[in-house]
Amino acid sequence: MRFSPVVRRAFISSLPVMMGYLAMGFAAGVLLAAHSGISMPAVWGATTSATSISGALQFMIVDWARMQTPLMQVALLTLCLNIRYAMYGLSLIGKFKNITWWKKLYLIWSLTDETYALEVAEKESSHNDSIRYCLTLAALNHLYWIAGVTSGAVAGMALPFSDKGIDFAMTALFIVILTDQCREAQNRIPAAIGGFAAIIAFLIFGSQNMLIPAMIIMITAFVVARPKLDAKREAKVNE
């Protein structure tokens, strides 16, 4: 079987994503099987990974499934956790113009951090090739993620060692993301506000009821501090 050069280029640029998604998905899948207490974890691993394609969310789903978290809270948390996705599309509106609706829908649905980064960077010579490249890349990354989570969930049903403490993978994931975000100076004050709001909410409400109050506190703080925080950023851009 021979693939067109566009498809081949998409496959090659998807390789690093494959490593990441298979491994990270596998960890989330193991956790789902070992810690959520649901039956048929492989089925739910496949379903959740196929529909939302979102790393941090996949780990939160384990906790939500175990505690049967109220859906309103799930919706609000998903919104905060994934609000960055609402920014991604802004730079792809032009690229995804004038294509069949179902292709466009799929490209939007499959827009993860990694897929976005590669799609923004792609430099195919024609619009047709661009779309083909993006569709191939999106579908491959989507498949890697589903494969990782599902195989992890299967493996997690029969781990050869004690899984006590494996829940730390989720904590570690969030710490890694936070560490990387804090490399950029402009993220440090927002992260500090978020962390401080969360500590206040934790001390008052305890871990199981803290997230909604924490989000209310931080959004209030951001609205109040906007003249300061936003101005600071503009000054930086103008430098």
Place this chain on the structure above:
Amino acid sequence: MNSYMLALVAVTGGVTILLRAMPFILFGSGKQPPAVIGYIGRVLSPAAIAMLVVYCMGVYAESRMTAEHMFGAAELIAAAVVVLLQLWRRNPLLSIIAGTAIYMVLVQCVM
């Protein structure tokens, strides 16, 4: 069939897809997005992640801040390992796997 899980799939998937589609729905025709949206989106991402770190550590604090568990030393050590490894090697998988492995050894064998 687990109806809670079905609802969970619908809510998480629905909200995520709606977020991804938002710019295309609102600004597909070339309108400029208001500045406040960009601002909130920018600051909320790091803040939400910081909140989740506090949440995860808070869950541990509630169950493991006892003398028997050395007042959460395993969590602090593992968290420090993750931060230092990530600062040093910039490899998310390495940091997560090493931190989790150290944590599992600590809680299973030491504290």
